[in-house]
Amino acid sequence: MGAYINGFYVFSPVSDNDRAGILYVATILSLIFSVITLIVRYHIQRRTFGLDFWIIVAATVVALGQYAAIFAGLDNYALGKAVSLMSESDQLNAGRSAIASICLFLISNALTKCSVIFFMKRLFSTDNRTARLLCNGLLGAVGVWVLASILGLNIACGPSTKFALSDRCSGQITRWSVVATFDSLFELAIFFLSIILVVPLQMTREIKLSVVFAFSFRLVVAIFAIIHVYYVSQWSSSSDPGIATVYSLLWQQVELGYALMAATIPTLRSFIRAYEKAMGWESSYYIKNTNTRTANSTYQLSTMQTSRHEEEGAVFGLRRLSTSDKSPLRPDRPNYKAQIYGPGLHDVAEHLPRRTKSNGSGGSEEPIIRKDVEIQVSSEAAH
Known part of the structure; x- marks a missing residue:
């Protein structure tokens, strides 16, 4: 696969008939950022793993399958090369790899939305029935969208039509346009839902803007979805679908990698720290271990019932902040x-x-x- 160019070894040379190297770079970078994001998310929520964390784990696992499908097509089936360089079996297998990656991309992208919605549900809906209903309704709509998208993109469009020079799968521009439209609408819905849920809260405007700003990063996913559809349209009308597929799959990697990262941004300390203080909570991962006792003062306490917020885990395991003050809070003999x-x-x-x-x-x-x-x-x- 590799070659020496001007004395340097190139793993996947890029030429007019071979653009696999571009797709390699995009896929590897998206993979790296996705794994790093999951590690950061684990560090943030390592004390209390809520449902939103496990959903982002599932999204990352599905994304790994998407990356594996791309690598399999690139390594074994001439994915990323001109159709003239592909055998009939290569065209069929490369088409299967591309379709598998698209289906896994849709599932992983939908799971990132669900993770954000579940995080919002834990953040805002502890005592708000309307917030729970809105979040549950949005979750149901995302589930319907991803199933309909997978079916709509693959009906009458098998692997054999992916790289066909004639009799190519028809209606792909319309199908992808509908998928991307709902993809963008869901991102807008998540953003506006954060505004609807934050505005009624009794806290300063700066805190509200900080929380809403954290969710606004999801809007970039809608932009990438639109760019992705544009390159799908280029594939549909291209004289060489093998080369045109590279750029549609490239923007697929960009959108997926960013969607995984944007799902973790709202959980970062800089955005929700002030919100937690305003609500009277402290995140469990900020609580220091205060089990150290001094030699002169030891307090043995009986088991106490947890507060309502601790039982419900209002913001990925929010708890009352325990004190580490060395001076006794209750004198021994008043x-x-x-x-x-x-x-x-x-x-x-x-x-x-x-x-x-x-x-x-x-x-x-x-x-x-x-x-x-x-x-x-x-x-x-x-x-």
């Missing part, structure tokens, strides 16, 4: 003394309660709070 002076109060003193320190702490090995209250009542005659 003393409260009250002395009352006045005429005729001898009888009152007999009926006033006298508090002493508690003998237990309801489950702890040591008393957590000890409280001594001493009340003295006396009467002095006025002079």
Whole structure:
């Protein structure tokens, strides 16, 4: 496959009849960025893996299958070369690789949208029934769209028609235009849904803009979808579909890689940190380990019930921030003394309660709070 050009070894030389090297570069870069993004997402949510994380994992796994289909076509079936350099079997197998990559691309792209929607659902819909309904409705629409897209692009368009010079699959421009239109509409819907859910919240305008700005990165996916359709149209009218396919598949890699990255951007600290503080939460991955105890003060606490936000995992496992202050929050022995002076109060003193320190702490090995209250009542005659 490789060749020496001017004394340098070139893995996949690019020429007028061979553009496989361009597709190699685009696919490898998209693969690298996708894997790095998943590692970053794991680092962000390593304490509490919500459903949005597992969906982006599934999207990345499907994307790996898409990359594998491209590499298989490039390595074994002359994908990326002119039709004149492809045998009949190569044309058929390269067509299968291209169609497999398209189907996996649609599935992975849809899963990235679902991951963002599930993240929004956890972020906004804890006490908002309308937000849950909107997110669930959008999830259902994405599911219908991806199934309809796979069927619509492959009905009466088999692998044998992918690189045919005549009798090429008809209607591909219309089919891809419909697919890309809904692809773009879903990205717009996600963006406007973030605005609808953030605006009613009682927080500063700067915080709201920061959250909405995080979701606005998804709008670039719509731009890549439109560019992708343009190169599909070039393939449909090209005299050499083998070369024209390279550029449609190239923009497919660009859109997929960016869609995977844009699904993680809203979870970054710089965008939601202020939102969490405004809501009274702290992300679990910002909580430091505060199990270190000093030699002079040890507090053993009984098991307590978790808060509602902890049970629901409102923002990928948000929890109340525990303190690491070394000074005791509750003194070991507070003393409260009250002395009352006045005429005729001898009888009152007999009926006033006298508090002493508690003998237990309801489950702890040591008393957590000890409280001594001493009340003295006396009467002095006025002079």
